[in-house]
Amino acid sequence: MEQGSLSMKMIIGNWKMHLGIRESVAYARGVLHITVGHDVLPEVVICPSFTALSEVRKVLVRTRVALGAQTMGTERFGAYTGDVSVAQLDDAGCGFVLIGHSERRAMNGETDAVVNTKMKLIAQTSLVPILCVGEPKAARDAGNAEAYVIGQIHEALRGVTLSSSSRLIVAYEPLWAIGKGEAATVADVVAMHTAIRNALKTLYKTIALQVIYGGSVDGAHAYQLLREQSIDGVLVGGASLKIHEFEAIVNAGREVMTAQNI
Numbered sequence: 639m640e641q642g643s644l645s646m647k648m649i650i651g652n653w654k655m656h657l658g659i660r661e662s663v664a665y666a667r668g669v670l671h672i673t674v675g676h677d678v679l680p681e682v683v684i685c686p687s688f689t690a691l692s693e694v695r696k697v698l699v700r701t702r703v704a705l706g707a708q709t710m711g712t713e714r715f716g717a718y719t720g721d722v723s724v725a726q727l728d729d730a731g732c733g734f735v736l737i738g739h740s741e742r743r744a745m746n747g748e749t750d751a752v753v754n755t756k757m758k759l760i761a762q763t764s765l766v767p768i769l770c771v772g773e774p775k776a777a778r779d780a781g782n783a784e785a786y787v788i789g790q791i792h793e794a795l796r797g798v799t800l801s802s803s804s805r806l807i808v809a810y811e812p813l814w815a816i817g818k819g820e821a822a823t824v825a826d827v828v829a830m831h832t833a834i835r836n837a838l839k840t841l842y843k844t845i846a847l848q849v850i851y852g853g854s855v856d857g858a859h860a861y862q863l864l865r866e867q868s869i870d871g872v873l874v875g876g877a878s879l880k881i882h883e884f885e886a887i888v889n890a891g892r893e894v895m896t897a898q899n900i
């Protein structure tokens with residue numbers, strides 16, 4: 639996929655610390671139900687809690703819905719009580735992993751250096767990183783939003799070897815829009831996505847790059863976001879836990895892909 643080319647839209651559900659194993663399985667079946675029988679379908683990924691990964695995987699085998707994890711450890715293996723390595727996520731059937739989600743940056747000490755370590759570990763596997771970046775309100779108010787976000791990306795990718803076969807998803811999630819019920823404006827998102835693409839163009843010539851948006855995405859305005867060429871998809875938290883909202887978002891992706899002949 640060339641940078642800037644029209645790519646399939648992508649919808650990622652981040653369930654955060656919600657749902658037990660049985661609920662997760664039931665919900666995953668609900669997501670499958672949304673996706674079956676459609677020729678045109680965005681790429682759909684769901685990210686349950688670690689405890690539910692293996693049971694949800696069974697539900698998703700041979701379907702068009704992929705499995706993702708919400709985080710990973712910083713070491714390959716060893717005496718790291720409570721951590722889960724990227725190899726273990728691979729083993730559990732994950733194709734994707736969220737890295738540097740703002741909640742982990744804020745509450746779990748996930749610094750730029752930690753994010754960078756994780757990106758290097760993932761680069762040695764077939765998992766696809768969903769690198770989460772986003773500026774705090776103060777940076778936006780000060781007019782530094784782009785510099786802040788591009789800085790996070792440079793730190794995350796420092797020394798990371800990406801080849802033309804590598805796939806990278808950057809999720810732009812402004813902190814002030816996450817879980818707040820009010821998303822960033824489409825114009826702000828488009829401007830940031832363009833800046834991200836430009837920054838990565840100078841870092842890597844051709845990688846399979848997708849830039850997606852997250853922060854209070856719901857069924858009501860997903861179409862407005864997804865119809866923009868520079869918005870390859872959405873990362874959905876709260877609304878991914880309401881099946882009708884999630885369905886509306888997936889359907890918005892289908893409508894856009896149909897209208898744009900993607």
Ligand code: PGA
Pocket residue numbers: 652811815816817818819852853854855873874875876877
């Ligand atoms: P939200 O969360 O959709 O509830 O704002 C998005 C996220 O945290 O990834």
